[in-house]
Amino acid sequence: MSFLVDSVIMFTSQVLFFGFGWLFFMRQLFKDYEVRQYVVQVVFSVTFAFSCTMFELIIFEILGALSSNSRYFHWKLNLYVILLVLIFVVPFYIGYFVVSNIRLLQRQKLLFACMVWFTFMYFFWKLGDPFPILSPKHGILSIEQLISRVGVIGVTLMALLSGFGAVNCPYTYMSYFLRNVTDSDILALERRLLQTMDMIISKKKRIAMTRRQMYQRGEDQNKQTGFWGMIKSVTSTQTGSENLSLIQQEVDALEELSRQLFLETVDLQATKERIEYSKTFQGKYFNFLGYFFSIYCVWKIFMATINIVFDRVGKTDPVTRGIEITVNYLGIQFDVKFWSQHISFILVGIIIVTSIRGLLITLTKFFYAISSSKSSNVIVLVLAQIMGMYFVSSVLLMRMSMPLEYRSIVTEVLGELQFNFYHRWFDVIFLVSALSSILFLYLAHKQAPEKHMAL
Amino acid sequence: MASLDRVKVLVLGDSGVGKSSLVHLLCQNQVLGNPSWTVGCSVDVRAQDYKEGTPEEKTYYIELWDVGGSVGCASSIKSTRAVFYNSVNGIILVHDLTNKKSSQNLYRWSLEALNKDSSPTGVIVSNGSDYDREQFAENPVPLLLIGTKFDQIPDNKRNEVLTRTAFLSEDFNAEEINLDCTNPRYLAAGTSNAVKLSRFFDKVRVQRREVIYSIPLEIDPTVITACKGNIVYSVNIICIIIWCSSLAQIKVILREEQYCLF
Numbered sequence: 001m002s003f004l005v006d007s008v009i010m011f012t013s014q015v016l017f018f019g020f021g022w023l024f025f026m027r028q029l030f031k032d033y034e035v036r037q038y039v040v041q042v043v044f045s046v047t048f049a050f051s052c053t054m055f056e057l058i059i060f061e062i063l064g065a066l067s068s069n070s071r072y073f074h075w076k077l078n079l080y081v082i083l084l085v086l087i088f089v090v091p092f093y094i095g096y097f098v099v100s101n102i103r104l105l106q107r108q109k110l111l112f113a114c115m116v117w118f119t120f121m122y123f124f125w126k127l128g129d130p131f132p133i134l135s136p137k138h139g140i141l142s143i144e145q146l147i148s149r150v151g152v153i154g155v156t157l158m159a160l161l162s163g164f165g166a167v168n169c170p171y172t173y174m175s176y177f178l179r180n181v182t183d184s185d186i187l188a189l190e191r192r193l194l195q196t197m198d199m200i201i202s203k204k205k206r207i208a209m210t211r212r213q214m215y216q217r218g219e220d221q222n223k224q225t226g227f228w229g230m231i232k233s234v235t236s237t238q239t240g241s242e243n244l245s246l247i248q249q250e251v252d253a254l255e256e257l258s259r260q261l262f263l264e265t266v267d268l269q270a271t272k273e274r275i276e277y278s279k280t281f282q283g284k285y286f287n288f289l290g291y292f293f294s295i296y297c298v299w300k301i302f303m304a305t306i307n308i309v310f311d312r313v314g315k316t317d318p319v320t321r322g323i324e325i326t327v328n329y330l331g332i333q334f335d336v337k338f339w340s341q342h343i344s345f346i347l348v349g350i351i352i353v354t355s356i357r358g359l360l361i362t363l364t365k366f367f368y369a370i371s372s373s374k375s376s377n378v379i380v381l382v383l384a385q386i387m388g389m390y391f392v393s394s395v396l397l398m399r400m401s402m403p404l405e406y407r408s409i410v411t412e413v414l415g416e417l418q419f420n421f422y423h424r425w426f427d428v429i430f431l432v433s434a435l436s437s438i439l440f441l442y443l444a445h446k447q448a449p450e451k452h453m454a455l
Numbered sequence: 456m457a458s459l460d461r462v463k464v465l466v467l468g469d470s471g472v473g474k475s476s477l478v479h480l481l482c483q484n485q486v487l488g489n490p491s492w493t494v495g496c497s498v499d500v501r502a503q504d505y506k507e508g509t510p511e512e513k514t515y516y517i518e519l520w521d522v523g524g525s526v527g528c529a530s531s532i533k534s535t536r537a538v539f540y541n542s543v544n545g546i547i548l549v550h551d552l553t554n555k556k557s558s559q560n561l562y563r564w565s566l567e568a569l570n571k572d573s574s575p576t577g578v579i580v581s582n583g584s585d586y587d588r589e590q591f592a593e594n595p596v597p598l599l600l601i602g603t604k605f606d607q608i609p610d611n612k613r614n615e616v617l618t619r620t621a622f623l624s625e626d627f628n629a630e631e632i633n634l635d636c637t638n639p640r641y642l643a644a645g646t647s648n649a650v651k652l653s654r655f656f657d658k659v660r661v662q663r664r665e666v667i668y669s670i671p672l673e674i675d676p677t678v679i680t681a682c683k684g685n686i687v688y689s690v691n692i693i694c695i696i697i698w699c700s701s702l703a704q705i706k707v708i709l710r711e712e713q714y715c716l717f
Binding site: 031032033034190193194197200201204205208209212255258259261262263265266267269270272273368372374 | 469470471482492494495496497498499500501502514516518520525528529530531532534535538539553554555556557560
């Protein structure tokens with residue numbers, strides 16, 4: 001009986017998450033496009049719903065809601081469905097939509113889509129070889145094989161995103177890094193941009209006039225073909241078309257210049273707006289946060305280095321360690337069991353919410369930057385794949401942040417994976433990503449004032 | 456004198472509707488082989504014959520400014536784009552017939568462009584983003600509506616799409632053309648589309664001339680009433696000089712093409 005009640009609760013919450021994913025897709029992602037293939041929207045919402053259900057199950061685990069049998073059952077069910085979606089459904093549809101964009105392969109869409117899927121499966125399988133992620137007692141078709149590979153991809157993505165985010169966040173928040181931009185700089189650049197456009201126009205007018213005259217005089221625009229044509233073109237001087245090609249080259253160079261000037265002007269406008277924003281109250285608040293985050297970022301990089309160098313894997317989670325410190329060193333006595341449950345619930349809740357929100361915002365920005373009307377379907381499906389893998393591996397890594405008694409369900413459900421390996425891999429990629437972002441931002445920051453000075 | 460010869464027409468629309476292909480088709484009479492994203496603004500010129508076949512035939516070069524981007528993008532991009540909207544003589548609004556949202560975004564595009572219009576007699580649209588049909592009825596800047604990807608609409612949906620675009624062109628008080636940018640047949644000489652296009656460009660030229668002629672008429676009263684003392688005297692002299700020179704300009708142009716304004 002309780003199993004039925006629990007299932008109803010789970011199902012209702014899944015429907016809620018599905019609705020939220022649907023709304024997010026319609027309102028945010030596909031704001032400027034028309035949804036013609038509803039399959040894409042359904043697949044995206046289903047991936048989102050099942051990923052959020054996994055987080056919900058962790059919360060229920062900590063709170064002790066629902067009976068543990070039904071929790072276990074739902075964990076397994078959820079895991080199977082998510083793996084099915086991530087490994088079979090989404091890649092197949094990605095292949096299908098990619099193939100439908102290519103005109104040549106319109107006839108045998110399904111066949112080519114299946115071929116793409118098989119290629120994906122081959123590389124997916126090969127991914128597991130260089131990593132020591134499995135113990136030999138697992139068979140070939142066990143669920144652990146699939147999860148371990150999904151986990152590797154997801155953990156790599158997580159580490160890349162958090163490395164870049166940890167460095168970029170203080171860089172954008174703090175106003176120390178803002179360059180000084182005055183209105184006259186912007187006006188000067190805009191004037192240059194308009195002058196360049198005027199030069200392009202006058203050159204294009206010349207080309208059009210010359211073309212018209214040549215057409216009216218009956219000269220052939222195309223190069224002379226054939227044997228006699230070649231001989232003729234050697235002897236006679238076609239000054240008209242030579243001039244044209246020279247002017248055309250100048251026009252190409254000027255167009256490239258106008259694009260550069262446009263991008264620089266956009267950059268300066270954005271910096272000016274940020275300077276204005278930093279003078280407001282909100283801006284000052286974010287500036288202060290930026291200092292705080294930069295310290296946190298430095299500490300994280302330091303810890304990652306220590307973990308790798310000393311080959312250390314943390315055994316206890318931050319909640320238990322924090323409680324230990326307060327009890328042992330600060331001498332404050334309180335009910336450990338009660339507080340550890342609530343604190344870990346709050347901590348895990350915060351981690352979940354911020355990671356979901358952060359990922360959705362990053363995906364939206366990414367989508368706006370690279371999508372076009374032809375490729376929007378494919379890109380949304382790729383984003384759904386990334387989102388699913390990200391959420392699965394964040395469950396994997398979150399195991400470390402929970403006290404021992406809650407870890408058991410995750411260990412039981414996901415099977416005997418080498419969790420230590422995943423944490424080590426996360427640290428390595430995080431370090432690499434953070435250091436390369438620092439280098440990249442440093443170079444970009446250095447280059448910008450030089451460009452600015454050269455104007 | 457150089458500014459008299461410039462006719463500037465903006466080509467606006469969402470990203471991916473086919474503005475660059477359209478501009479290439481209009482100016483080079485060829486289909487664009489490899490369309491890629493427009494960064495900033497790309498300009499091209501179209502040679503348009505005025506009064507073709509008559510002895511007063513003249514060739515005008517119309518500048519088509521293809522401004523890229525989306526209507527909901529960052530404000531830094533919007534303020535940079537505003538640089539291109541100065542002294543515009545005509546606007547071509549491009550939308551994708553297979554995508555309803557691109558048609559709806561055209562209202563915002565037109566408001567963005569008209570709000571920044573700094574030509575002296577242009578009607579300045581007052582407040583932000585509220586759309587008002589009245590504003591477009593009095594608008595002196597001619598508009599043209601072009602729907603692209605006409606060939607991608609299946610036959611059974613064609614009527615529905617055409618009714619929708621008819622409503623749109625009524626709202627903007629503009630003519631509409633529906634075509635496929637990869638097929639020059641739609642704009643071949645003699646088709647109704649080609650006629651609408653040349654009518655639009657003629658309207659643009661005529662409006663431009665009215666703008667230039669009306670400037671001296673407006674400066675006099677405001678400048679004179681705002682000044683006092685002997686400043687009024689010198690300002691009067693200056694105004695008379697401007698008036699005479701513009702009359703001289705008018706006379707020169709009238710002689711050139713026997714266009715009767717008064």
